[in-house]
Each structure stands twice: as structure tokens, then as C-alpha cells.
Amino acid sequence: MVEELLTAAAGVGMAVAAYAGAAARVVKQYERGVVFRFGRLLPQVRGPGFTMIVPVIDRLHKVNLQIVTMPVPAQEGITRDNVTVRVDAVVYFKVVDAAEALVRVEDYRFAVSQMAQTSLRSIIGKSDLDDLLSNREKLNQGLELMLDSPAIGWGVQIDRVEIKDVSLPETMKRSMARQAEADRERRARVINADAELQASKKLAEAAGVMSDQPAALQLRLLQTVVAVAAEKNSTLVLPFPVELLRFLERAAQNQPGPGVHGHGLRPEAPRTPTAPTERFEDPLPGLPGEPGAPLPEPLDDTLTGPPVDPDPDPRGGP
Numbered sequence: 435m436v437e438e439l440l441t442a443a444a445g446v447g448m449a450v451a452a453y454a455g456a457a458a459r460v461v462k463q464y465e466r467g468v469v470f471r472f473g474r475l476l477p478q479v480r481g482p483g484f485t486m487i488v489p490v491i492d493r494l495h496k497v498n499l500q501i502v503t504m505p506v507p508a509q510e511g512i513t514r515d516n517v518t519v520r521v522d523a524v525v526y527f528k529v530v531d532a533a534e535a536l537v538r539v540e541d542y543r544f545a546v547s548q549m550a551q552t553s554l555r556s557i558i559g560k561s562d563l564d565d566l567l568s569n570r571e572k573l574n575q576g577l578e579l580m581l582d583s584p585a586i587g588w589g590v591q592i593d594r595v596e597i598k599d600v601s602l603p604e605t606m607k608r609s610m611a612r613q614a615e616a617d618r619e620r621r622a623r624v625i626n627a628d629a630e631l632q633a634s635k636k637l638a639e640a641a642g643v644m645s646d647q648p649a650a651l652q653l654r655l656l657q658t659v660v661a662v663a664a665e666k667n668s669t670l671v672l673p674f675p676v677e678l679l680r681f682l683e684r685a686a687q688n689q690p691g692p693g694v695h696g697h698g699l700r701p702e703a704p705r706t707p708t709a710p711t712e713r714f715e716d717p718l719p720g721l722p723g724e725p726g727a728p729l730p731e732p733l734d735d736t737l738t739g740p741p742v743d744p745d746p747d748p749r750g751g752p
Contacts, residue, residue: 456489465496466532479532497532501593502543506550508601511558519566520601521558525550525581526593534589542590546581550595553580566600573597648681 460483461467467480470493480494487494508522527546529535535542557577558566565573577595585592602610644650 453489457486459485459487459494461485461496464500465498468495468497468532468536469493470495475533475537495536497529497535499529499532501526501528504543504547504550505598506547506554508599509551509555509558511555513558513561513563513566515562517563517606518603519558519563521554521566521597522599523550523554523577523595523597525595527581527585527590528593529589530591531589534587539588542588545588546585546590546592549581549584550577553577556580563602566597570597652681 459467459480461480463482465482467485469476469478469480469487471488471491476492485494504525504527506523506525508520510518510520512518525546529542539545554577557573557580561573574595574597577597578592581595582592644654
């Protein structure tokens with residue numbers, strides 16, 4: 435009798451252990467348990483930790499409440515300004531109501547993915563190319579609103595939506611590159627012209643100052659020579675300016691001479707031109723060219739009189 439009781443107790447213990455093993459469930463901290471009994475949803479959602487269900491009768495579904503990162507496949511569309519682009523994005527969402535996420539929609543992940551693709555194509559058609567490239571924050575907010583409106587009824591909350599990349603055709607890339615290059619060249623020319631205008635005004639003012647003080651031009655020339663000669667890698671040709679000659683000429687005219695007024699001497703009288711004198715050449719060739727030979731002295735016309743013809747005409751004519 436005792437053996438039968440022990441055997442029955444052992445059987446009951448095994449049955450209880452098997453029941454406990456089949457009924458025991460563990461829900462993690464980031465999960466929630468939704469129980470269906472005979473297909474009907476129980477109102478109480480099981481929290482994290484150890485929980486029990488009725489084997490064979492109850493079905494426990496665990497729902498993850500972590501934020502899900504879902505990439506949206508690249509969508510090709512035409513913008514409002516008729517430019518073909520290819521845009522991809524990423525969606526961050528989480529389940530806030532586990533029971534609604536299981537009951538309202540068959541597969542909430544697939545539903546969010548399809549809705550994100552549709553909304554992204556709609557945003558592409560409503561936006562300009564410049565908005566897709568530079569005003570993405572506004573487009574991200576628009577996408578989040580478009581996704582959050584239907585998803586809130588599924589027990590899903592859209593955390594944020596980000597546009598990852600915008601792919602453009604090669605022809606459009608080249609056109610945009612030429613446009614950017616032309617704009618930069620235009621700004622460079624405007625800046626250069628502005629600099630030339632300011633420099634011309636300063637040069638005009640400097641020219642006015644130098645016209646009043648001619649010596650300033652010479653000083654500026656010397657400064658330029660010093661600046662060029664400092665490199666010592668080129669040949670320097672220094673022109674002699676006419677203004678320097680004029681400056682020296684005016685300085686010489688303003689300074690008195692040493693023999694006129696400086697020492698009390700009278701100015702010398704101008705010399706009268708004298709009559710040209712004649713020189714008689716030596717009839718002997720080669721003698722005047724010898725070294726040390728004396729030169730013939732000039733004769734005065736007032737003492738010798740007019741020249742005599744060495745070969746007079748025998749007939750007495752002139």
C-alpha cells in the first residue's frame with residue numbers, strides 16, 4: 435500500500451513538473467507578453483519576469499518594445515521641377531501598445547516598411563531638387579507626420595525619419611558643377627573688380643600727394659627698387675627719371691656759385707674773339723712729326739701785312 439502511494443505521489447509530482455514546465459514562461463525586460471485564450475485576447479498584458487499560462491489553452495506572444503531601425507529601399511521619382519532622382523531613407527520606430535500591434539495589423543514591420551516607401555515617393559513628387567539637397571530637415575518632419583498618422587492606430591510610434599542619400603543623374607551633376615563654377619567665377623570677378631576700384635581710389639589719392647611733392651615720387655621709386663632687389667633672383671634695370679634731373683637743375687639754380695658772391699670777387703669780363711692766326715708748315719716732310727721738334731710760332735697779320743704771291747704773273751696782271 436505504501437509503495438502504491440509512493441508511486442502515485444511520484445506520478446503526481448511528475449505531472450505537476452510537466453505542467454509547470456509547459457505553463458512557465460519568462461518575459462524579458464524589453465518585451466511584453468500578449469496572451470490569447472481560445473483565440474480571445476486577454477486584457478492583461480504580461481510584464482517582464484516569470485509568468486504562467488494554461489498549457490494547450492493559452493498562447494503567449496512576445497512583442498519587442500525596442501526601437502527598430504528599418505532602412506527604406508531607394509525610391510526613384512521625379513521632383514516638382516522635373517528632375518529624376520533616387521532617394522533612400524531610414525525609419526526609427528517602436529511598439530507602444532503590444533496588443534494593438536498584434537491585433538490591428540498582420541505584420542507591423544512590413545506595414546511600416548511599405549508605408550515608408552509610399553510616403554517617400556510622395557515627398558519626392560512634392561519637393562524641388564533644392565529642397566531635397568539643402569532642406570532635408572523639413573522633409574524629414576513631413577515624412578514623420580505622414581508615417582505617424584496611420585501607425586499610431588497600429589500601436590506603433592514613429593520616432594524619427596531621416597533621408598540618407600539623394601542620387602542624381604550624371605548629366606545633372608555636370609550641370610550643377612558648371613553652375614557652381616560659374617557662380618564662383620562671378621563672385622571672384624566681382625571681388626576683383628571691387629579691389630581694383632578701391633586700389634584706383636587709393637592710387638589717385640597717392641598721385642595727388644606726389645604731384646604736390648615731387649620728391650615723394652623719387653622716394654617711392656627707391657622703395658620699389660629696394661623691394662625688387664631684395665629677392666636677388668633677377669636683373670634690375672633702373673631708369674633715370676627726368677623728374678630727378680629737373681629736381682637737381684632747380685637745386686643748382688637756387689644755389690649761388692663760389693666765385694661770384696660767395697668770396698666778394700667781381701665776375702670776369704667776357705673775352706673778345708681774336709682773329710684767326712696762320713700756321714706755316716715745314717716744307718720738309720717728316721720733320722714736324724719727329725719727336726721733340728719745335729712747332730712753328732704763329733705770325734701776327736698786323737706786323738707782316740697781306741700775304742705775298744710767290745709766283746707773280748710776268749705780264750703784270752692780277
